[in-house]
Each structure stands twice: as structure tokens, then as C-alpha cells.
Amino acid sequence: MGLGRNDEGRVDYANIAAATPQVWLTLALLGLALGLYVSEKLPVEVVSIGMLSVMMLAFHLFPVADAAGKNQLTPGALLAGFGNPALLTVMALLVVAEALSRTGALDKLADGVGHLRLPNWAMLLLALAVVGVASAFINDTPVVVMFLPVLQAMAQRGGLASSRVMMPLSFVAILGGMTTLIGSSTNLLVSSALIAQGLPGLDFFDQTPMGLLVAAVGFVYVVFVMPRLLPKGTAGLAGHLLGQGKQFVSQCTVGAGSALEGETAAAGTFRSLPDITVHLIVRDGRPVYPPYDDVQLLAGDELMVAGTRKALSDVAARLPGLLSVPDAKEDDFDAEPPAARGRDASAGERVLVEAMIPPTSRFAGFSVDQLGLQRHGVTVLGIERRARMIRGPTTEIRLQAGDVLLLMGPWDAIDQLRAERDLVVVSGSAGSLPKVHHARRAAFVFLSMVALSAFGVLPIAIAALGAATILVAVGTLTPRQAIRAIDTKVVLMVGNALALGEAMDATGAASFLANHMLAAVGDIGPWGALVAFFGLVAVATNVLSNNATAVLFTPIGVGIARQLGLDPHLFAIATILASNCSFATPIGYQTNLLVMGPGHYRFAHYTKAGLPLMLLLWAAFAVGAKVVWGL
Template sequence: MWITLALTTIVVVLYVTEWVSLEMTSLGTLAVLLVLFQLFPAIDAATGERLVTAADLLAGFSNPALLTVLALLVVGEGLIRAGALDSVAEWATHPRLSAWVSVLVIIVLVAVLSAFLNNTPVVVIFIPILQAMAVRLNVNASRVMMPLSYAAILGGMTTLIGSSTNLLVSSALIDLGLEPLSFFEITPAGLLMAGLGLCYVILVLPRVLPERAGMASRMTHHGKQFISQIVVPSDSHLVGEKAVAGAFKSLPDITVRMIQRGEHAELPPFDDYAVKPGDTLVIAATRAALTEISSRHPGLLHPPRRLGVDRARDRLRDGDTDTGDANANARREKDRDKDRDGGKDLQDQEVLVETMVTPSSRLIGANLQQLGFRQRYRCLVIGIQRRARMIRASMTQIRLEAGDNLLIQGRWADTEALGRERDLVVLSGTTGVLPRRHNAGLAAGIFITAVGLAALGIVPIVVAAIVAAVLMIAVQAVNLRQATRALDRKILLVVVAALALGQALENTGAAAVVANTALGLFQDLGPAVILSLFFLIVAGFTNVLTNNATAVLFTPVGINLAAELGVDPHVFAITTVLAANCSFASPVGYQTNLLIMGPGHYTFSDYTRAGLPLLLLVWVAFSLFAPWYWSL
């Protein structure tokens, strides 16, 4: 029991600090538990049976709640790829609505959708749309990104399928031999908290959020300068030149922000760094300075003449076997190159855009050099942000993670194509164009039928979710490759490890010891106060741990507290659900908070300043509501 408690403490520390990745911590936890209970089995003194077996520890992989969560991820991906949410988004951004009304409608819509859908893909869909709304309003995106995430979290606490956390707590009740939560059992308390929370999000939150400039704005000094690039030809006077005090003599009134050589990025100062043919100089300059250098050195600001041929060759390498089309494309590229000096085609204009790596992206885990990003997308990555911080050192060696922001320069046509495979979401330089509809009505019908059957109790949620996921694949709303990518391995491994720890805590008696210790400290305060303090403790942990791990680890403690107090265990289970969803005060507790950290350019302290009052508001509301509703 004590070894299990010590291991739990170590795992919590590793989850919070992320000294080791969450996936490796989870796998390591499973391995340690398997070895521990194999070499030192916990034996029931009365029956002589093992209290914790390998089957118990690995049962998480077949846990119905986890399977439901994974199936719902596939269903959500099918809805998005089929364009089933497009009409909703288009209605919310109707031109007849003012921009502020559109933002308000989107916030409420996200909360409603998150009650029935996994909120991560919902947030990913609306991030670029809200970016476009922020441009229309002439306000910083930081004013609208955090309300988007908080609305999704609040909506997720209103129904059983609103969040994976809710399903896991319900599953833990089954494991403990109790009745699971019904579909709308958490709805009364959840609606109260979500309603109050949305009032705060809409009326107060935009006023306390700071103005944060994005990467593009900082690099261009808020629009006073333009970002451009110089591809150094072999006969250029720049070849061999070195910077003096960070500036190049041949480029007066121009600031060189970065020198890209192949897949290597060199940041200033450029002391003793000689320019070579083929180097790409990313520059910032006024319109007058760019005009001057363009007139003095014609063609210097344009890509090499063979760029079109190289692109055609790239298409062939990427699987385009229609040689005629490839040659035609190459000829068109050449014709465009010839006409560049006379005026650029819109598709050939160089633009600077910010993009975000999506949770299901194929880019995750690899660096730019391994991906051959420039060759694959024909765009140049000139900056990477992680958790709103610019990563400067060895940019091409950084392994990409979900939520990373990439500052990308390329032709308009190429940047528009970046998000087609949903590896990246274009955050700026776009109007937030939505994908074309494909089987949208059928996908929506499958989802609504599955939710309806589960809500009415006709079939178990796990059955409805898995069948709906299979049907999404069958009707080609999503293919097998896309469905596989939609499965979040972080959720899978963290939940399985947390379930194993929870099983060990319960079966060794560690959860009961924690509950009895807490009860000994607060027994005289009464059930209502203990429930309120339990909510606050769980809400505090969910802001430093993942919400799923917090829910699974605290459910056995809550059930034991309920047993000692003589209270319905569902009361403490619902409390765990609601509190574990209160991931407002930090970016690490919930994935949507991490996803909007880059687009909103937030710091950690922004979440504390904006989210802590919301957490306290929800806690006070619950503390007043719970004693009346459950007659404590």
C-alpha cells in the first residue's frame, strides 16, 4: 500500500513537470506496477488470493469508457471531415450578423456542441474562424481564444459524453461494483456551473485578457514593415559577404531576420557567417526599402527561375503520375516566372501565415529536417512557437508537438493548401474557409442517432459509439487512415496508466487510507463542507495534472469518503466529474487550453489571472447548490 502511494506521488510529479513525456511516464508506470505486484504480490489474508493481478492492471486497455472515448474521437473526425459542422459555422458567421454577435454566437455554439462532441476537434474548427472574426473586429486574437477554450470545457461538463473525464468516472463506478452515471445525471449541476461560467466568459473574460502580439506581428513590428525573402543567386554581390554588427552593407535599411541554408536556420547575430549561393535571407523592411532594392537589383526578391520545374518534379515524387499534367504545370510555372517582373499573379504572391499543428497531425514527433518540410509543402518555416514562446535554437531539430505554432512563408497558393490534410490549421492569412461537404447529412444522422439511443438508454454508450465509428468509416465520411490518426495515443496511455494506479490504490487499501485521513481532519465540518473541500482539491489537481488522470485517481477516494459519511456515492462521483473539468487556471490541465495558447499568444500567468476567478466562481456555485440539491 505504501509503495503504491509513493509511486502515485512520483507519477503525479512526473505528469506535472513533464521531465519525461506523458506517454513514457504512463508506460513506465504500467511496467513498474506489473513488476511490483509480480515480485511482491499483495495477498488477501482471508482467501489467499492476489489483490492485484496483471489482468487487473492491464484491464484499462479494454475499459468500456476508454473504448467509448476512442470511438467518439473517430465519430468526431468523421463529422468534421464530412463537413457536417460547416453549415453551423457558416450560420454563426453570417455576413448579416455583426462581428461581435458572431463571436457571441460561436462561443455559445461551441459550448452546446461540446456537450455532445469531443471538444478538441470542435475548438480546432473554430480557431481560424475566430481569428478571422478578430481581424474584422480589429482586436487582438488573444481576446477571443481563451473564451473559446473555456466555453468548450464548460459545455463538456453538462452531459455524460461531453468529456472523456465524465465517461471514465462512470466506468470507475462500474469497476467498484456501483451503478454507472446516467446520460443526464450530471446535467442539473453542470448546467448551473456552465451557465454562470459562460456569463463570466462573455462579460468579464475579454476585459481581463491582455493584448498579445503574434509572431508575424512581432517580426513585422505590427505592420510597419514587411517580411520578404531573398534567395541568393550564384552571381549575387551578396555571396561571401559577412554581417557587421548584425547588418549587411549591401542591404541598407533592411533587417535580416534569419538566414535559411537548406533545412538549417541561422538567427542573428550573424557574426562571421558568410552568405553562400542558394541561401534564403528572411528580411524585414519598409515598402520604400523593398522598392529600392527591387529596382537596384531586379529579380533579387524573386525565387530562382527553375522553381516551377522543381515543383513539378515534387508533384511527381509525391505520387502524381500524370506526366502530361505535370509538364503542363511546369510550363505554367515557367510562364508565371517570366511574367513576375511585370506583375505577380495572386497565387504567386508571397505571404506570411501562422499555422498550428493539430492533435492528429502526422507531423507530430518529427522535426522539420526529417519531414523535409520545405520540399513537401514548398513553404519556408521561419519560426516555431511552443506554449506562446518562440523557440530559437536549432529550429530544424525541434520535434513538433500538438499545438505548436509555425510561422510560414510561401506563395499564396501553397499556404492555402497547407491545411487540406488537416496536419496544420492556418490561423492567419486566411478567411477561415471550411472544407467542402461530403456525406455531411449522413454523418450527422449517424451521430444524432447514436447519441439519441445512448441518451434514451436503449443501448449502452460504448455500443452506440463503436457502431457509429464503424458506420462513419463504412459511409466514407472518414477512411481508416484518418480514423487511426484521430485516436489520441496520449489519452490512451495516460488513461490506462491512471486506471492501473487507481486499481492498485483501491485494492491495496491506499484509497481508503487517504479518505480516512481526510475524514479525520474534517469530520466535524459535516458532509456539505467536506464535499465542497473535495471539489476544491480535485479542481486544484486538475490544473496541474491531466483531467483524465485526476478523475481516475480521485474517484476511489471520493467513493470511500461517501461510504464513511453515509452519502450516496454518486454525489462524490458527480463532484469528481465537475471538479476534474475545471481546468481553467493553467494551460496544462486540458488539451484545448494548450491548443489556443499559441494562437492567443498567452503566457502561463494569463491562465491563472483569467481562469482562477472562474474556478472560484464555479466552486462557490457548486458549494451552494450541492447541499440543497442532494439534501446534505
């Protein structure tokens, strides 16, 4: 079903072969899948499983026979995508990224940038550069999550509205993901789609030359032009919103030989308590009030502190046993309630939840230590009261209706609290305590994975699966956490997209679309065809997900390359770069949705700032195809 060429070597569009019924069936299924994904009337999981079921039935009734008369699209062939090395690699990389996030390995990188003493503009520029580099090797979602509060704080200090930095954060992460094979799941899926077409996959740095050119152009636009197109807001509003984070009051005692003993305050803060406000120090029964310039902490000092949930959880992870109700022992933090013993090992995993004192609670008027939660393995890390800031010792605090407690304990104990009528566990507030003592281990495993795959010692599939296995085996992640890190929506959608790609190849639908696309644009030559294809994919990725766009358009690009006698890998790289141009809508990529709330954006803001970026990268690619590839 190919296009012929005339005596001058030009493509002859005069006669395009007629499509078979299976081609029209495949194109109809493709259109149906795209329509359902875009409309979002049904969950992604339902659409994916439903389309797989329909395809298996359709090609059982209307088989696509090979030369030997056997059906090429059996259920086994259509479901083979779920065992695809690229999909398994994506799943493994999600587990690795989860380990880096849960151990706080990325927090150290973000905090290191956030605490540098540089001009505000230089710190913002450096932070975005670090985000771009990190996203080339790490899934960009955890990178954005880690740097989001850092960029918010920088914006506040610099007198900028958060709307000026949140969208650039997401876009720079996407640009960084363009530059290496593991920078985005999109890249791995395109490589896998090449292999499914009977071609060699992409190597680690195959896309890097063109990716760096396109990303560099985009970075300049994002840093210097985009902020001018984003809503100005007010710095005061940004600061006000930042100040609305819940501040939990807690109490800690400086133990002999602890990290806090002997520490001297600098500018009123203590190095071991970053982002924590010390309201009061009680020494030998006497209060010491701020400011604490040159105050040195001594063993036995009691500190009344306040901080956000993240700040308190970071301290609790780094200094076990420090934050607690008075007289709590360090061993209490790892204690399991009797009901947890003998169950899944992940039940003893320490998690944080928020629980509220309801109006009818019998706990109203109780002190923290009278709650009796510790005998169940649950510790109160802090108390938040919306009416006013509590400054006294926690032993003197009498709980009131509406108070929110920050609790830490094993899963089973937290599950038991959900049945407690006098304490309402806030839905969706559960989160595991970072295992900061595993941070170096997680970073070492990750860097080893990158090195082994980058230098060709191991294929990325083996390196990623091995890294994920090691991280679970050494306790950096529990099996439960590893499983929860895998997004079932992505798995099912990609499996369905790979099945559609297999059908498009086997039926000839991909070649049919390639022929008609070339006929539509006319005889514009290899360079024109490649640039036009890039534009088509870039538009599609802002409507579909980037993963679905990449897998569905790769066979079409391969078909065009074969018709033009070009290296299919050029079209594969074009597919990667174009699929990552998801800037014009918030639904194009998940990090765009992550920053939508903190940046106070509307849909139109993405189009106003992101559409010019997409067009700019299209132009940069057109130039790069001439300069880098010599087309």
C-alpha cells in the same frame, strides 16, 4: 479500514487504522506517477508503460490476497483497464469527432454563425453559446479548432484584439463539456471508475442539473468579466496577424453546368467561393477587373483567385476539378500513380501538402504545367510568393526560388515527392482534403449515436463503437485516419491511471486517504466534505491532466462517500465538474494550449483570468450542493 461513528452519529477520528505495507507501496507509486507526469521530464508514454511494469512487478512480489488467498492485483487485473468500456468509448468518440472534422460538418456550423448579419457583440455571444452547446455532445478539441478562425474574424471585424476572445473560446468549450456524459472523455472515465468500484455507472444526463448550474455561472463570467482581465493588445495588431496567413494564387475555369455558371457577384464576391478573392476574370481573352458588382459568370470564364490554404482546400473539396493547372481533368484528382496500385486503399486518399522551390532547384523558371506533376497524380492548387501578390494567369507564372506550392495528391505520390531534391515538401504540412460529400452522412451517424445513448436505447459504449465502425465502413474515414485519430498518450495514461485506481481500491489506499482527508478537515459534515473535495480536485486538475485527475480521485471520492454514508455518485459528479475546472494554467487542458498562440498569451494570463473562474465555480458548486442536492 473504516471510520466508526459515536452515539451522536458523528465520525470518530480518534483512531484511524494503520496502513498495510501494500497501502504505503500504492501511495508511493501514486506519488511517483504524479511527480513524473507533472515534471514532464519523460514522455507520457514512457511514464505510463514504466509505471504499469513497476506495478505488475511490485504486486507480484507483494501480493494483495483476497479472502480465498488469491492475488487481486495480477497482471491481468492491472492491464484490464485497456479493455475498459469507457476507454474504448473515448477512443470511438475520437474517431467520430475526426469524421465530423474531416468532412467539414462542423465547418458548416461555424460558417453559419460567422456569416450572420448581427451586431458584433451579439455574434460573439452567439458563437460562444454555440460552442458551449456543441461541446456538450462533441469532443471539444475539434469544436475549438473549427471556431478558432471564426472568432478571429469576428474579433477583427469588431475591432477587438484576438486575445479578448481566444481564451473565452477554450473555456466555454470546457464548460459545455461538463453538462453531459459524453461532453468530455473525463466524464466517461469517471463513470468507468465507478463501475470498477462495483457501482452503477452514470447515465447520460445524471450530471446535467448540477453541470448546467455551474456552466451557466461560468459562462456569464467568461463573456462579461474575463475579457476585461485579458491583455488588451490592439485591434490593428490582430488584423495584421490575421493578414499574415499564406495567400496562394490559383486559377479556375467556369465549366458548363458547373456551380459557378450563371452566378452573380454580390458586393464583389461570389457565393460559391467564400473567403476567396477573385483578382481577375478573363472572358474571351479580355480581362475583367474588380469591382465585380452585378458581374455574372459565364461558361469558359477563367478566374485568377487567391485564398488561404483552408479556403482553397474547402473549394477543391466541394467542387472537384475546379482548381488546377489549365486543362486538368477532374479524373486526374482521383488518379493514383502506378506505385500506389495494389497497396493499402488509404494510399489513394487525397492529401494537401506545401512544397517549396529551393534556391538550387532546376524548377526555377519553369511554369506550373512544365513541372509534370500530374502524371504522378499530383495537382498544383496554388502558388504563394512572399515578395509580392501574383495577379496574372498561372500559365504565365515562372517559378522562383522560395515559391511555395500547394499540392494535392495521394499519399504514395506525396511520399515520392519527399525524395525530390528540386522540390522540398514542408515537414508537418500534410493534411487530408475534407470529404464534404460525406458531411451529412457523418452528421446523421453522430446524431443517431447521441439519440440512442441519450434515450437509453443503447449504452454509450455500444453506440459510440457502432458509430465509429459505420463511419469507417462507409468511407467517411479511412482506417488510417481512424487509427491516427486515437491519441496514444491518452490511451496509455488512462490505462495506467485505471491500474492505479484498481490498486488503490484493492489495497485500501483509497479508503486510507479518504479517512485522513476527513480527519484533516474535521467533522464538517457531508456538505463541507463534498465542497472540500471539489476544491482539492480542482486544484489538482490544473497541474495534472484532467483525465488523470478524474480517474485517480474517483476512488478517493467513493471512499469518502462510503465513510459518510452518502451516494458515491454525488462525489463522482463532483469529480467530473472539478476535473474540468482546468482554467488556471495552460497545461490543464489541451484546448488551453490550442488558443495560447493565436491569443498571444503567457502562463500568467491563464492564472489571472482562470483562477477567479475556478474559485467562482467552486462557490457555485457549493451553492448547488445545497440547492440541487439538498445537502
